[in-house]
Amino acid sequence: GDSVTQMEGPVTLSEEAFLTINCTYTATGYPSLFWYVQYPGEGLQLLLKATKADDKGSNKGFEATYRKETTSFHLEKGSVQVSDSAVYFCALGGGTSYGKLTFGQGTILTVHP
Amino acid sequence: NAGVTQTPKFQVLKTGQSMTLQCAQDMNHNSMYWYRQDPGMGLRLIYYSASEGTTDKGEVPNGYNVSRLNKREFSLRLESAAPSQTSVYFCASSPDGAYGYTFGSGTRLTVV
Numbered sequence: 001g002d003s004v005t006q007m008e009g010p011v012t013l014s015e016e017a018f019l020t021i022n023c024t025y026t027a028t029g030y031p032s033l034f035w036y037v038q039y040p041g042e043g044l045q046l047l048l049k050a051t052k053a054d055d056k057g058s059n060k061g062f063e064a065t066y067r068k069e070t071t072s073f074h075l076e077k078g079s080v081q082v083s084d085s086a087v088y089f090c091a092l093g094g095g096t097s098y099g100k101l102t103f104g105q106g107t108i109l110t111v112h113p
Numbered sequence: 114n115a116g117v118t119q120t121p122k123f124q125v126l127k128t129g130q131s132m133t134l135q136c137a138q139d140m141n142h143n144s145m146y147w148y149r150q151d152p153g154m155g156l157r158l159i160y161y162s163a164s165e166g167t168t169d170k171g172e173v174p175n176g177y178n179v180s181r182l183n184k185r186e187f188s189l190r191l192e193s194a195a196p197s198q199t200s201v202y203f204c205a206s207s208p209d210g211a212y213g214y215t216f217g218s219g220t221r222l223t224v225v
Contacts, residue, residue, distance in 0.1 A: 089156070105154065
C-alpha cells in the first residue's frame, strides 16, 4: 500500500535559518503530493501541492519539488520566521488510495528569535 | 466563512458513554473523511465517504460508526467510549481526494 515517511523531529532553528524537512513516499501509479501545516490548536491547512513529476509547489516562501526518480517531496524554506513554528505533514493522494490521503507522522518545527 | 465546521470543540466522556461528533461542509464537496490524530502517529483514517450515500472503513474503524446524512453532513459516533479513543478528531472534505482536503478545526476528546 501507499506510505509516506518524514524525517524525524522535532526540528529547532534560529530565525532566518534554512529549513529542509525530508519526505519520501511509496506508491503505485501517479500520486499527487502535498504539504500541510498545523499551527497550535488549529486544524491542518494546505501549504502547497504538486500533481506530477518535476512539478514545484510553492507558497509563503516554502517550496517542494516532486522527484519521481528519488520518490521524494522535500520541503524547503530559505529563511524561517518565528511564525513558521508549527507541525508539518507530508501527504500523498491518488496512487492506490484514490480519494484518500495518506499522511506522514508529522514534523514539529520550532523557530527561536 | 465557507469551510468545514466541527462540533463540539472539546468533550470529556466517561468510559462506556456514547456521543456523536458532527461535521458539516458548505463547499459542495463529494468526499468527506474522519481522521484521528495521536502524538507520534500522524493522522489515521477512521472512515470516509466518497459520495453521498456511501461510507467505507479506513485504517482504524473499530469502535466507531459513521453516517453520511446528506451531501453536507458526515457524523462520527462512538457507541461505548474507551480511554484508547482519547484523541483529537478531524473531519475533512474534498471534491476529489487527489486535489487535497479542507480540514475542520478539530474536536479534542478525552475519555476517562
